[in-house]
Amino acid sequence: MPNLPKDKAPGKRARSLWKPAADRSYQSDVTVPLHLAYCGIVAALRHHATTKSSALAVLEIAAADGIDSYVHAGRLFLRQLRNLTGFSEPFVRAVKQRKGDRPSEVDVYRRAAEDGRGILLCSNLEDVDEELRLFADVVVTIPKPTSRQITATFRRYGHLLTKPEQQMIASESWTRLIYAFPPDRPVLAGLRRLRETAEMPAAQRPTRLAAGPKLEDLSGLGLAGQWGLELARDLSDFNAGLIAWDDVDTGALISGPPGTGKTLFAEALARTCTLPIVVVSAAQWQAAGYLNDLLKAMRESFREAESKGPALLFIDELDAVGSRAIHDSQHADYKRQVINGLLELLDGFERRSGVIVIGATNHPENIDPAILRPGRLDRHFVLPLPDATTRKQIFEFHAGIPVPEDHEDSFTHSTAGMSGAGLKQLVRDGKRAARRARTSFGFEQVLEVARPLIELPVEHVRVVAFHEVGHAIVGLELGMELEGIGITDKVLAEGLHTLGGALFMQHSFPMKTRSFYLDLIAMYLGGLAAETLMFGEFTESGGGDPSSDLGVATALATKVEACFGMGGTLAVDIVHDHELGLIRTNDVRVRAAVSETLDKQFARAKEILGIRSAAFRKLAETLMMARSMSAAEVSEVLHRHPRAHTDALGSDTSKPFQPFQIECRRVHGLHYDEVRREMDAAFGRWGTR
Known part of the structure; x- marks a missing residue:
């Protein structure tokens, strides 16, 4: 609300916004659209402003997207009409379409009696109850701003509009006027912004396209x-x-x-x-x-x-x-x-x-x-973000040069998560680097501008290898169908990246019983179980965010115990993933049940890996050297290194398991939907999905 002059004497009428403001500091936050709304209200109510009796005006606004401006302008009008100071607010309301948003008759009668005058604004008179229209002393429609009002508004700011400018303002939507003339922006700058956007190419361009890709x-x-x-x-x-x-x-x-x-x-x-x-x-x-x-x-x-x-x-x-x-x-x-x-x-x-x-x-x-x-x-x-193979094809299409074989791995990693537009920008940046160096464009310039990669320390690669092998062995022992596993020794110096992953096939109609979910939880915990067996503890990156292995396992356990009717109650609750933590926090019994489920499946995963200890170590050593292994290669190692003993692995392993597709991964800074793209990028050479 604009501030009135502090030196205004009691009883003296405030200066009208209708007149040009000689003092530019006075009410400087009265913007062009606000003043246009003020002009419309003055024009509609000028003949009723002199009456001494109580009055309620119902004003229908033709510019529906400007109703908030008219509410503000209505308060300015009544404050000046009634010579209000301080924080007293006149009764001005915007009537919404929903019934619950409309003021009641009692509210209107009370405020009209207290304030003496009031204004109800609406974009359609049908939104105002018939009783209120009967009670109102004035019911009038305020049309779009007239040429006189537009001219007067800009004259107030010291600018005389040309005829084309006046026509431009008259044709603009109220929303665009609000954006073009924010508080403190000079009027001439707002006019320039409107003119620039109005002079842009037409919104539609029918054409038969020039040569390009089909x-x-x-x-x-x-x-x-x-x-x-x-x-x-x-x-x-x-x-x-x-x-x-x-x-x-x-x-x-x-x-x-x-x-x-x-x-x-x-x-x-x-x-x-x-x-x-x-x-x-x-x-x-x-x-x-x-x-x-x-x-x-x-x-x-x-x-x-x-x-x-x-x-x-x-x-x-x-x-x-x-x-x-x-x-x-x-x-x-x-x-x-x-x-x-x-x-x-x-x-x-x-x-x-x-x-x-x-x-x-x-x-x-x-x-x-x-x-x-x-x-x-x-x-x-x-249209998803492109996988590794598609990124290579997109790059070669825009660049006109192939990706050298000895740089394919680095290209795959450095472009992980990039869109087609990003790859096109990469080519532009490479060509710009070639121009600056006054040399012909080649892949060397692309390497200069590509996102840099750093080598992972050997000890990190070793932990990642055992982690992913742990997922693979636990999943296979529980009847899941593995597609492959992979790790990387290079990561982006900044941004999103994944260190490794295991991928399992998806069955179209899995039997989603309690045993199904418990097997799934055990498989998710297989990576942390592997780290614990080999190194005595697991790393934070295995469970540092909701999309990590431990985060997903915890969410699944919460759903089993509290949402799917498979825990201590048959009741089913529809709960969003971000609300699962509240369930555990607010119900100690659910939290205890979830903790017990996770503990049991963690112990179960460690037991499976203990039985497969020989194959476990051999697979990790092989994965460290090869960086990726197909399902057939993993199965061959398991066949050459049989179980240490054949004891039962738990009560949940006796039934057939319906295969499914799921990614287990060690993640740094990744959301779940980004993990799949990163895995495709890092391990696309053996065909992950």
């Missing part, structure tokens, strides 16, 4: 690439008159982390299908202006694609449209109309013909489910 030239697309090739065949059949348009898939959603190539996929799909492409984004639609302007821009994008049909319409940042499943009472009506408008264009009464829509997002969970229903964007493909 789908068959790209690696790592998985199911998305297969779908795109099938789509190209269907379009060929459609053009030949063999099938109808209804037989062609006309929509898909592409998601994945930033830099995985969602835009590149759309462009390659257009080239493969020989289609023109119209590129838009949901954010660009929103920048078009108010709701009607947004819906108009949306329709124009589809109309442009239809005029080029068959054509591909690529909608980037689709999650910006929003989802009705995500609660947002302030903008629920706005969001609902936007989503309904998009649904009508995707699959309305007049079905789109000749337009294939590809949506892209980093956050598919924020897409409204109705958009993903059959007939709309019913196909969903996830």
